[in-house]
Amino acid sequence: MTSTPCNAAPDETFHKWTPAWSPDHTDPGLPPITLITDTRDEPAYTTTALAAHQPRLGRIAVHPTPLATAPAYLAHDLIRALGKHLPPPDIDPPWWTGNAEDSWRVAAAWTQALSISHYVICRAHRITGRHLEHLMALRELTRIRLTLVISGPTPPALATILNAVTRHQIDTFEDAHQHLNQDPSPRAPASYPWWHNTPFPAPHDEPWYELPPCPRRPPGAPDETTISSHCTPNRLSSADSRPPAIALPAHTHPDTPSPHHETVAQRIHTRIAHPVHAAAVAIRSLTGYSTDQLPQLTIATSQHPRADLPTNLPDWARLLQDAALIYTDLQQYIRHDLPAHMTGENRPFRFGARDRNDVAHATETCHLVAARVRRARQRS
Structure with a gap:
């Protein structure tokens, strides 16, 4: 486990939250990042991670879009994992979906409003360096627990980030299964009625x-x-x-x-x-x-x-x-x-x-x- 650099003084002129992160602005009081290493890329790790998705308990599992490099894509993946659909490809998207900063603000707002306390990110070794920095910024803002499942060698961009934060490493499937199936204290709103999704797009015979x-x-x-x-x-x-x-x-x-x-x-x-x-x-x-x-x-x-x-x-x-x-x-x-x-x-x-x-x-x-x-x- 590595130590975390001290916090820098906050910027008093800061007006908008942006998904910007640097090792010098890491809060040492955040929960350690859990790193699950799956060096042989065994399917059981990903299956178990996705099965840990429990919105009612404030735990969200995310499978990032493969080979997606645009800065907004990982934010969109988080939003979808929260049960919210973006328009299908044949519909012109809302303006904000093409803007990375606005997309991450949307993800951050839902994370806080829905009392999400834990994100599990599958196949984190495929995430770009910029996506990882945006994810670290979201962690700083919302103070979530973060679990990264690495299915293969740790890429240099991820290794650099992990060297700047407090982390806990898990190397066996048994320990990963136990970590992913812990029962945290429920934080999601008890009255939240929508974890059961309705069809999207709407069926043609749906009542108006x-x-x-x-x-x-x-x-x-x-x-x-x-x-x-x-x-x-x-x-x-x-x-x-x-x-x-x-x-x-x-x-x-x-x-x-x-x-x-x-x-x-x-x-x-x-x-x-x-x-x-x-x-x-x-x-x-x-x-x-x-x-x-x-x-x-x-x-x-x-x-x-x-x-x-x-x-x-x-x-x-x-x-x-x-x-x-x-x-x-x-x-x-x-x-x-x-x-x-x-x-x-x-x-x-x-x-x-x-x-x-x-x-x-x-x-x-x-x-x-x-x-x-x-x-x-x-x-x-």
Whole structure:
């Protein structure tokens, strides 16, 4: 086991969390990295590691995409291992998936919001040096336990990183099996209802839901045709081919959940990988707000107790909102020493046109449609 260098002084001008790591900024108080060495590349090691995947216990096993070198790929693998799908190849992806820093912020936000405490990374010898550095940065931020399964010789990039951190090495299958099957204290939210995934993409005969009527305040335009992030028409089914939509009731009380909303919650978890977009669709399903209204919505604060968003959200929606707030804090530092209304902290959906478009597309991906606008009759 090696010693860990001392922490360097934090950068007071740091505004965004980036997946950057260096040996000089390693926290000696982090749990040691467990290194499982499988020099003969025996399939039993990988099989046992993948079987250790227990989201309810906060333990996630990840099999990285083979030969993937783009900086965002490992973050996408972590997001998928959390049960969240990115769009299939024939659908234009949301803008953030091509950005490594945003992808790692998404992975970090879900890791913290879902109380993930342990990542098991299979075939870690195939991960690039940059991916390893991003993974180390995630470990520093979230303080997770990290197990790396090395199926073959340890590459130089990984050896360099391991020399800078505290580690524990396991060399036998029996010890690896015991380590991977330890029962940690449950940390995942007990009320988290979505570990059972819904189909993705949605089957063509899946029921559609109509959002509650759009509130009049704050003012906003009704939703119109959705376009993809590359400004091309989406490939969702047309309105003419959809079955009649089931009207969703507006949210009234968290103790009386609608079974329809529970179905919607499972769709949101499975089909929306970005925490802010997932929280936005959840609020739309409960309140009917349009995508134009979302950036104007406020939450209650001590200085401004009146708010647009309900305070008694169901647990599944509150958890999504927590994940969105974590992502927002990672995306841009907020001055917590100032009143929330002066920094924008009381506005949970601070996004621009491309985010609104992605939220609109995600809404339809979950087979949700805006309520039909019922125009008042003209008096003769």
